Amino acid sequence: MECLAEMPHAPLDRRPRKRQRLGWDVGPEIPQLKKLCGEEVANVISAMTMGLSSGGIVFSQETQGLFRFVTPPLREDDKDGHYVFAVGDNLTSRYRINAKMGEGTFGQVLECWDRERKEMVAIKIIRGIKKYRDAAMIEIGMLEQLCKYEKSRSSCVQIRNWFDYRNHICIVCEKLGPSLYDFLRKNSYRSFPVAIVREVAKQLLECLAFMHDLRLIHTDLKPENILLVSPEYIKVPDYKVSSRSPKEGSYYKRVPKSSSIKVIDFGSTTYDQQDQTYVVSTRHYRAPEVILGLGWSYPCDIWSVGCILVELCTGEALFQTHENLEHLAMMERVLGPLPYHMLKKADRHGEKYVRKGRLNWPEGCASRESMKAVMKLPRLQNLVMQNVEQAA
Known part of the structure; x- marks a missing residue:
């Protein structure tokens, strides 16, 4: 728990403190948001807050496009350190979660849509526990080394990208079939x-x-x-x-x-x-x-x-x-x-x-x-x- 020093001549600031926003945890600035006004802005805010889909509220196409980059709510990991998500969530502004593909000791594998490359990818989301995070960094190093050589493209999985999101190492790879x-x-x-x-x-x-x-x-x-x-x-x-x-x-x-x-x-x-x-x-x-x-x-x-x-x-x-x-x-x-x-x-x-x-x-x-x-x-x-x- 955070300890606050007691100030004798100033009232204690009890306003809720916002978590630090990371660069990959926010969508791009959308100038069109400034054009929205009145009831439509209220509807957007209400839908974002309550987790509603646009099914019950009529939005313009311009407004519906804003949901593409909405940051999902901050959820606590489950008891085993797995990332908690919902289908349709954004995993950074680049990836949208489409389905769960599998789960293991290391964490989970999600099928995601890559907005930049316009393709489905598999993202391995590592449990938010130090030993698994350390193993993930070893794996990233190995994958990047293997990808330096053209011969590896025949039989070693190809890493596309990796990032650290809400204390979870995420490894982006090509989407493949079943094991x-x-x-x-x-x-x-x-x-x-x-x-x-x-x-x-x-x-x-x-x-x-x-x-x-x-x-x-x-x-x-x-x-x-x-x-x-x-x-x-x-x-x-x-x-x-x-x-x-x-x-x-x-x-x-x-x-x-x-x-x-x-x-x-x-x-x-x-x-x-x-x-x-x-x-x-x-x-x-x-x-x-x-x-x-x-x-x-x-x-x-x-x-x-x-x-x-x-x-x-x-x-x-x-x-x-x-x-x-x-x-x-x-x-x-x-x-x-x-x-x-x-x-x-x-x-x-x-x-x-x-x-x-x-x-x-x-x-x-x-x-x-x-x-x-x-x-x-x-x-x-x-x-x-x-x-x-x-x-x-």
Whole structure:
């Protein structure tokens, strides 16, 4: 609470104090406002104050144009620090909020109309919390670096602009289609055609080759962070589903019209440093080096791509677990024993999963259910060949 010094010979000024108005928080000066008079001015002020639309009041075209640049009311963030908005609000005088596209730990993504470029864009609005704001500034730096190189335009999302609005970092990017995860979810987790998986794999590996040439490691590759460029899809018969009888006709699944993708979310991107031991990546796509505390390097990204491609082929995440030892045991079940040199170098957090130079499994198994979860996994070659044959 603001403290006011007590003045003995002057009355205390109790008038409400106005918040500081920032340059991006006001619309441009509109000379036509001075021409308005009488009842129409009163109507405009009333509508702005009460939050009414022009539906109940008749305005001239000149007056209606003023609403394009109205600054939205100052609202408090929600309990988690998310920006509170209403569809139709202005986000600075340049952008108008059209819809909410998604939400995550970082904040929200809004579809907005860019008045300057005359196009729809996606704006990532970061939570008004310091650690997320700091991560956003890292992401902006990475995006701006990637945009310096023409090659990045093929598979890395393009930043258009960024600004700080009411304590929220806002990152403006090109508007893309759904993530691979959202497409899978809306497709009832049915697999992608193998031809599309190949095209996605090619683009992901080209993207990583480009990033790794710049000594950058993404660290958090997953289906949620890979977006289809186009939202368009077609429906094709899916005869694998046996739950429906022939009388009900063929079952259909969605297939993207285009396999073009873009990689997003560079907030955890880092430079190649072997001494980094913090965990950033999402569990199902986390490399064994990270679990064992060996630090980040380029193979960690390649591991994530492998997990993603298997998931696109099968429709299900390869390693569905929430416990480190079980996760490592699943890796050995699918791929064979972990290399001895990796187990030997495990740090003090990872060494508890190792015993006498090998993974402490099944001795360290937490439960019978955990052992069953590991044993039911097939070898990688069998898993991939089974899905390739079904798709042929």
